[in-house]
Amino acid sequence: MQSLEKNLIVALRHATAAAHESIEQLPIMCRIMSATVTRLDYYYYLLVLRELYTPLEAALYTTVAADIQTRLGVRPKLPALLADLNEQAALNTEEQNASAELRKHVLLAPAMQDVNHLVGSFYVLEGATLGGRIIARHLQKVLGAELGGARFLDFHGEHTSAVWKQFAGALDDLCGEGYLEPNAVINGALATFADLYQQLAQCE
Ligand code: HEM
Known part of the structure; x- marks a missing residue:
C-alpha cells in the first residue's frame, strides 16, 4: 500500500468521495446538470458561486505563500467567474438581474486555518x-451559444489534466x-467540502 506522502491526491479522493457525492446531489447541482437547465439557472449558479469564491479565494491567496501557490499551479478563478457573470448579466433584462440578486444569500467567510487546511x-x-x-460540456449541449465563454467552468480548458498532475505532484x-x-490536508479538504455543502444547501 502506498503511503499518504506518495499519493496524497488518491487519499484525498477516497476521503472526500462521500462528501463529493452529497454535494452533487444538492438541488442547485441537480438543476445545473438537468436536461432542462436554462440560461437563467446558469446565471444564478454563477451568482451563488461568486458568493462562495469571493471570501474563500481572498483568504487562500493572501495567506498561502506565493512560492507554494506557484508550485501547486493554482490561480484565482474569481476573475473568470466575474467575466462570465458580466457576460450573462448583459443578456438579461433588468427584471431578471434584479430577481436573481434577490435570491442571493449572505454567506459566511471561512475561518482562517493553518497551511494544511x-x-x-x-x-x-x-x-x-x-x-x-x-x-x-453539459451546458454547451443544452444551451448552445447562450452559454457564452464558460471561462470559469472550463477554467483550465485543454490543460486541465496537466494542471491537475502538477497539483498532485506538488x-x-x-x-x-x-x-x-x-492527514491535516485531508481534514482541511473535508472541512471545506462540509462548509461549501452547508452554504450550497441554502440555495433552493
Ligand atoms: C453537478 C456538480 C458536479 C459534478 C457533476 C461533478 C463532477 C465531477 C467529476 C466527473 C469529477 C472527476 C473528474 C475526473 O476524474 O476527470 C469531479 C472531481 C472533483 N470534483 Fe466535482 N462535480 C460537481 C460539483 C463539485 C463541487 C461543487 C465541488 C467542490 C466545490 C467539486 C469538487 C471536486 C473535486 C475536489 C474533485 C477531484 C476528485 C479527485 O481527487 O479526483 N465538485 N467532479
Whole structure:
C-alpha cells in the first residue's frame, strides 16, 4: 500500500468521495446538470458561486505563500467567474438581474486555518475544475451559444489534466519536504467540502 506522502491526491479522493457525492446531489447541482437547465439557472449558479469564491479565494491567496501557490499551479478563478457573470448579466433584462440578486444569500467567510487546511481547500477548488469541465460540456449541449465563454467552468480548458498532475505532484513533494502533513490536508479538504455543502444547501 502506498503511503499518504506518495499519493496524497488518491487519499484525498477516497476521503472526500462521500462528501463529493452529497454535494452533487444538492438541488442547485441537480438543476445545473438537468436536461432542462436554462440560461437563467446558469446565471444564478454563477451568482451563488461568486458568493462562495469571493471570501474563500481572498483568504487562500493572501495567506498561502506565493512560492507554494506557484508550485501547486493554482490561480484565482474569481476573475473568470466575474467575466462570465458580466457576460450573462448583459443578456438579461433588468427584471431578471434584479430577481436573481434577490435570491442571493449572505454567506459566511471561512475561518482562517493553518497551511494544511488551506491547501485542503485548494484541493477542493482545483478538483472542482475537473467537474466544472463536465458541467460546461453539459451546458454547451443544452444551451448552445447562450452559454457564452464558460471561462470559469472550463477554467483550465485543454490543460486541465496537466494542471491537475502538477497539483498532485506538488502535494507529494510538499509532504515529502515536511511542509505539509497529509492527514491535516485531508481534514482541511473535508472541512471545506462540509462548509461549501452547508452554504450550497441554502440555495433552493
Ligand atoms: C453537478 C456538480 C458536479 C459534478 C457533476 C461533478 C463532477 C465531477 C467529476 C466527473 C469529477 C472527476 C473528474 C475526473 O476524474 O476527470 C469531479 C472531481 C472533483 N470534483 Fe466535482 N462535480 C460537481 C460539483 C463539485 C463541487 C461543487 C465541488 C467542490 C466545490 C467539486 C469538487 C471536486 C473535486 C475536489 C474533485 C477531484 C476528485 C479527485 O481527487 O479526483 N465538485 N467532479
